[in-house]
Amino acid sequence: MAYADALAAGTGPVAVDAERASGYRYGQRAYLVQLRRAGAGTGLIDPVPLPDLSVLQAAIADAEWVLHAANQDLPSLAEIGLVPARLFDTELAARLAGLPRVGLGAVVESLLGFRLEKGHSAADWSTRPLPEDWLVYAALDVEVLVDLRDALAALLEEQGKTEWARQEFDAILAAGPPAPKADPWRRTSGMHGLRSRRQLGMLRSLWQARDDLARRRDVAPGRVLPDAAMVSAVQADPANEGALLELPVFRGRANRKLVSTWFGALTRGRELPETELPLHSKPGDGPPPVNRWADRDPAAAARLKAARAGLAQVSEQWSVPVENLLSPDLVRRLMWTPPTPADTDAVATALRAGGAREWQVGLTGELLTDAIAQG
Structure with missing residues (x-):
């Protein structure tokens, strides 16, 4: 594949996107893959007649891949053998940078100053042949991703969050494809x-x-x-x-x-x-719904209230959404069943065991320890 050779000879990050046929086809298969790299230009790949894309994987395996909302596309890319070793997620970077809107169009308009046409985002991408205006739309998405990555990287560096982003991107890669949902x-x-x-x-x-x-x-x-x-x-x-x-x-x-x-x-x-017969609700290994905490364990309810207040303050201080500051599920689990003894080291260990990154542990460990003490 000549384009694979061009990608391998190209330089810098590779912009990657995938289009699916959600709402039309079963599953989340990729029906179009868009790639762009300096020196190689933009390529639109139809994976349907090309089940073996190993030549593409080999061409860009060592490059940094730039995706927007990577968790949406990585599973479908993995199905066709495309798996990054390094990642920059522009949607997640925008969240960490504190941008008020993190959709691709909004971030491009905010940082690069122009608007993207999003008219075909919900189209049936299994359609063949694909209309020319759909292909133009698909190509435009990757045209801007590397420039957007550079703008966000500069913003994160200015805010002292570059290492936070690196840890988040590494966590996405380490997590792999999501497990099938129970029930x-x-x-x-x-x-x-x-x-x-x-x-x-x-x-x-x-x-x-x-x-x-x-x-x-x-x-x-x-x-x-x-x-x-x-x-x-x-x-x-x-x-x-x-x-x-x-x-x-x-x-x-x-x-x-x-x-x-x-x-x-x-x-x-x-x-x-x-x-x-199935139960009314599926058995869970976590705490009960929060609206029942006050009756079942008032001390846990007090801990959670204090934790949420502390996290809200840190969120505002650093302009990071609370849900990105720390997983809400992890906060609930920790407040419902705190470690014993509930000192800073034990809380940090519990956070790491729950998947928290080091930057999150550093920002939240002490305040969560204080919240536990209030219960």
């Missing part, structure tokens, strides 16, 4: 209206049937059967296929053909033994 069916929109475990069992069965069909067809699950339709079917609890077809979404031609699939899934959920 993904629990993310069904509108399921809060289902009250019984039997209804939850029916929803889970229907969700699994939809997911299997969506995977086989390579179609986004919501296009096979909307969440609202699944919830309404469970609530209606139809006695037979005819009753299911009376529900609005199921009257359409596509779902009429699938009525046996959907009714069969509902029936399987309805007939589950009591012992196999």
Whole structure:
């Protein structure tokens, strides 16, 4: 691949972006990869007919990759064999720098002074052939990334946050692809209206049937059967296929053909033994919801209140969002079950064990130790 040779001969960081077909296709596969490097120019790569991109990986393996909101693109890039060894995330850098808006367009406008066209961000990038104006849009994203990286790097250096950013970028790379979510069916929109475990069992069965069909067809699950339709079917609890077809979404031609699939899934959920029905909420290893702390453990509630107040002050002082200053989940866990003894060293150890970076430990360890003492 001639472009791979040009990339290898190029200099400086490599701007990288990927376009997916979220909402159209099953999963988060990359349907277009955009690259740009000084000396090589911009390349738009269609990974669909090119399953082996090892030549590209080899060409830029040692370079710093510049992405915006890297966590969104790294999993789909990894699926096609593109994995960075060094990273600069312009979205995360903008957060650390205290910019009020961190979307790509907003950061480019703030630091580089011009506007990006974002008209095709939600397009179906599995479309072939891709329209020319879509390709122009895709190319523009990587045209600006290295300049944006340089502007943000200068801002972070000015604020004394360069090392913070390095630790954050290293943490993203070390984390690797996210683990599959447990009980993904629990993310069904509108399921809060289902009250019984039997209804939850029916929803889970229907969700699994939809997911299997969506995977086989390579179609986004919501296009096979909307969440609202699944919830309404469970609530209606139809006695037979005819009753299911009376529900609005199921009257359409596509779902009429699938009525046996959907009714069969509902029936399987309805007939589950009591012992196999899902619980109302999935078991967790963390603390209870915060709104229950005052009743269950007033001391823990006091610790959390003090911790949040201290973190808010540090956030304002350094112009870093609280959620980037320290993971809210880690704060809750630490305040619910503090180390014993709760001295500064023990708190620092607990923070590191929970994934906190050294810059975060340095900024928050003492105030969290003080918060624990208040409970």
